[in-house]
Amino acid sequence: MVCASEKDQYQQWLAQINQVCGSFAGRPLTGEFFGELESTWTGNLKLSTVTASGVNLFRTRQEIKTSNDAWFYTVFQIEGEAGLEQDDRQIVLNSGDITLIDASRPCSIYWPEKSRQISLLLPRQILEQHFRFQEVSCAQKLSRTLPTVQLSYRLLQESMSNPALSETESEAALEAMVCLLRPVLQQRDSMQPRKERQFTQVLTLIDDHIQAEHLRPEWIASESGMSVRSLYRMFAEKGLVVAQYIKNRRLDLCAQMLRGTRDDEKLAGIGYSWGFTDHSHFSTAFKQRFGISPGEYRKRHR
Structure with missing residues (x-):
């Protein structure tokens, strides 16, 4: 049960999420609610840092209709654990893991206990150019043990520590991020259908x-x-x-x-x-x- 003061905090946090990250619906989970959101622009890099517990955010077709879906959310798990769902996949992200979520399809994110993650918006057109419309594997857990994941974290940290990046430099950073993650995101079969x-x-x-x-x-x-x-x-x-x-x-x-x-x-x-x-x-x-x-x-x- 969410008390009155917690309910106000929850509603304010949810409104902030909708303003910064796109349209999401939400519901409290059992346990104490906590929610913070920080957003930063560095050139063309749009980053949102979410710290939350005791809450579930989700996007249905209704939220997608009222929001910009020309993005993918690249989710970097910084602390704690978070559950994510998209299509038929369900994963749990641990500290240091990465996943990709398509903003044009329904999804759900769970924070049963306090955790923190950074979402980097990747423009759909960049992925289209690199993947050539082949299937992109969303809601796939990319383990922190993978070298490409470790390099992606370093690129993210370097970009965040350089707020003076120009639009050209930040666009190059987005391109580099896609190039790093592409080998583990692209679904490959030994024999294409x-x-x-x-x-x-x-x-x-x-x-x-x-x-x-x-x-x-x-x-x-x-x-x-x-x-x-x-x-x-x-x-x-x-x-x-x-x-x-x-x-x-x-x-x-x-x-x-x-x-x-x-x-x-x-x-x-x-x-x-x-x-x-x-x-x-x-x-x-x-x-x-x-x-x-x-x-x-x-x-x-x-």
């Missing part, structure tokens, strides 16, 4: 012809020996739309090119070289994906 191999081949075909005007679903389906309907279904099973994937892939390549171009190189020409014939459309699409205009992006990544 036929459907997965076919999907990988389609992505390779798109990359090989990414600058071509004829890169459309009908052409891709024909070259891949399938119907257009089957192609759409293949992408839909990954939560993707073919045309949107092609556009985002072209935008990612434009961004890569912008990071290495001179100021006198025309932005319209860069967009055109990757299939954007209308500069206004290119600029709008780029801002929707990266949050800033192509010109501002190039300035930040000089």
Whole structure:
């Protein structure tokens, strides 16, 4: 039973969680409640330190609808234990362990006793680029004994101790974090199922012809020996739309090119070289994906 003063503290803490970390519902567990939250921004690094006990936070489809789901939560367990659930997985994190939680799918976190963890937001687009839409293993316990986990902790500590990191430096730190964790997060089979191999081949075909005007679903389906309907279904099973994937892939390549171009190189020409014939459309699409205009992006990544 939560007393009146504890109930007020709980409600204030839950409101703070919703403001900083996204929409979560909660319920008290047996035992004394305790809740603290600290959040910090370091360039593009958004970190939330949660210390809690006697409480369960969870996200259902209802909370997901009212929140930004363009993230993964990288959870670093600092002290104590915490239980996490997503999909059909249930794990217990001990001090020094790491896991990944997808903000777009229901999840649940339990703090039966006092523990502390840091959540680092990883933008979905970074994982998409590195994993190429292959399955990312969420709610998987990454043990503190793994060298990649130990290196990830060191990277986190170094980043947190350098609040003056620029946006470019902090973005590089996010990329490095994904590269470190990718080998243990990516689900691998000794033999990929036929459907997965076919999907990988389609992505390779798109990359090989990414600058071509004829890169459309009908052409891709024909070259891949399938119907257009089957192609759409293949992408839909990954939560993707073919045309949107092609556009985002072209935008990612434009961004890569912008990071290495001179100021006198025309932005319209860069967009055109990757299939954007209308500069206004290119600029709008780029801002929707990266949050800033192509010109501002190039300035930040000089």
